[in-house]
Amino acid sequence: MGKDHDRENGNVEAMRTETLVIHGDDDRTNDYTVAPPIYYTATFRAQDSDEFAEMAGTPRHPQYYTRYGNPGHQRVEKIMAELEGTETALVTGSGMGAIATAVLSLVGAGDHVIAQTRHYMSTAKIMDELLPRFGVQVTLVEQADIHAFEQAIRPNTKLIMVETPANPTLVLTDLAAVAKLARSHGILTIADNTFASPINQRPHDWGIDMVVHSATKYLGGHHDLTAGVICTSHDLAERIWHTHISIGSVLSPMDGWLLLRGLRTLPLRMERINANALALATFLEQQPQIERVYYPGLPSHPQHELAKSQMRGFGAVIAFAVKGGYEETERFVSALQLPFNAVSLGGVDSLVVHTAAMWSGVMSEEQMKVAGIPANFVRFSVGIEHIDDLKSDIWKALQAI
Numbered sequence: 207m208g209k210d211h212d213r214e215n216g217n218v219e220a221m222r223t224e225t226l227v228i229h230g231d232d233d234r235t236n237d238y239t240v241a242p243p244i245y246y247t248a249t250f251r252a253q254d255s256d257e258f259a260e261m262a263g264t265p266r267h268p269q270y271y272t273r274y275g276n277p278g279h280q281r282v283e284k285i286m287a288e289l290e291g292t293e294t295a296l297v298t299g300s301g302m303g304a305i306a307t308a309v310l311s312l313v314g315a316g317d318h319v320i321a322q323t324r325h326y327m328s329t330a331k332i333m334d335e336l337l338p339r340f341g342v343q344v345t346l347v348e349q350a351d352i353h354a355f356e357q358a359i360r361p362n363t364k365l366i367m368v369e370t371p372a373n374p375t376l377v378l379t380d381l382a383a384v385a386k387l388a389r390s391h392g393i394l395t396i397a398d399n400t401f402a403s404p405i406n407q408r409p410h411d412w413g414i415d416m417v418v419h420s421a422t423k424y425l426g427g428h429h430d431l432t433a434g435v436i437c438t439s440h441d442l443a444e445r446i447w448h449t450h451i452s453i454g455s456v457l458s459p460m461d462g463w464l465l466l467r468g469l470r471t472l473p474l475r476m477e478r479i480n481a482n483a484l485a486l487a488t489f490l491e492q493q494p495q496i497e498r499v500y501y502p503g504l505p506s507h508p509q510h511e512l513a514k515s516q517m518r519g520f521g522a523v524i525a526f527a528v529k530g531g532y533e534e535t536e537r538f539v540s541a542l543q544l545p546f547n548a549v550s551l552g553g554v555d556s557l558v559v560h561t562a563a564m565w566s567g568v569m570s571e572e573q574m575k576v577a578g579i580p581a582n583f584v585r586f587s588v589g590i591e592h593i594d595d596l597k598s599d600i601w602k603a604l605q606a607i
């Protein structure tokens with residue numbers, strides 16, 4: 207009991223990352239299970255009408271109605287806030303649920319938003335199509351150029367949205383520089399940290415106000431759930447939550463439970479993923495059939511110095527160009543035996559996509575050119591398999607070109 211009492215009163219020494227993903231959500235006073243329970247209920251009962259009034263009137267109450275909150279989700283939120291170094295976190299039904307809800311909570315007609323020329327495709331759609339439909343002006347800037355952000359600022363700029371490393375070309379944004387610029391103009395900032403994970407990069411440490419994730423990726427880690435998370439201050443989380451309950455991007459109790467299970471091994475998985483990906487990127491750079499490798503951990507990456515200063519590891523995703531065109535790239539991807547030919551990233555199993563093939567149905571050739579996606583471009587998300595097996599599979603597929 208002594209230990210539990212200490213923990214409740216916050217007297218326990220600050221936990222290291224590997225410990226906090228296991229114990230950061232402990233609830234030793236109210237439940238006696240070791241594995242967390244799944245609160246598979248849409249609604250929660252009150253003891254009496256006074257308690258009901260209290261539940262109904264408390265923002266983010268974890269036991270009122272699952273669209274408003276859920277005790278299982280609260281456990282995930284506790285760990286995610288600790289991992290990102292923010293006051294709190296809010297889970298959503300998908301990464302896009304997190305991004306759309308955060309953006310739509312903070313801007314309205316007549317406001318101006320600055321975002322990047324390169325974003326995950328659906329985020330780009332919010333900027334290109336959704337916001338302008340509701341009277342919000344948007345300026346897209348080259349993310350590697352901090353002066354472009356500065357020049358884009360207008361008196362009505364409310365929000366700067368960044369994504370680093372950016373999908374799919376792994377270009378970086380200088381988080382500290384953007385945060386400093388935004389704060390000096392009273393502008394809020396959101397960073398999509400999906401490609402890095404909180405183990406490799408903590409945007410809030412550099413002054414970013416809101417950190418969003420597709421938890422479908424590293425945080426879940428097994429390609430079996432869809433979820434999102436917004437890590438931020440109590441004030442902003444409450445503002446976003448009021449919109450969240452109207453938009454309704456709700457995480458299911460089962461996916462919340464799987465996400466909690468995934469988080470337990472996040473530091474372990476990231477250690478292996480970072481090591482595998484760096485080794486594979488180095489290996490790819492040495493192959494004569496490869497034209498160019500893009501990976502922030504390689505000295506050849508144009509922003510390697512920035513990567514080293516704001517990241518602690520460089521993540522799973524390697525982008526590379528195969529010598530030749532569309533056909534050679536298709537032959538290479540088809541010859542791979544280990545990685546699944548599938549979208550997404552950051553899970554235990556390696557995934558590979560021929561980027562031009564993936565986006566040919568939704569983007570014109572011109573749009574692909576602007577987004578920097580040539581026909582011979584491959585995106586590889588490295589899993590936790592043995593590095594020698596991955597290398598040998600890639601080597602054999604390169605011979606098939």
Ligand SMILES: Cc1ncc(COP(=O)(O)O)c(C=O)c1O
Pocket residue numbers: 300301302303326369373398400401419420421422432433434550
């Ligand atoms: C960088 C980035 N942000 C957001 C998302 C959207 O996440 P979800 O698919 O969970 O909605 C993705 C999905 O691939 C992504 O890569």
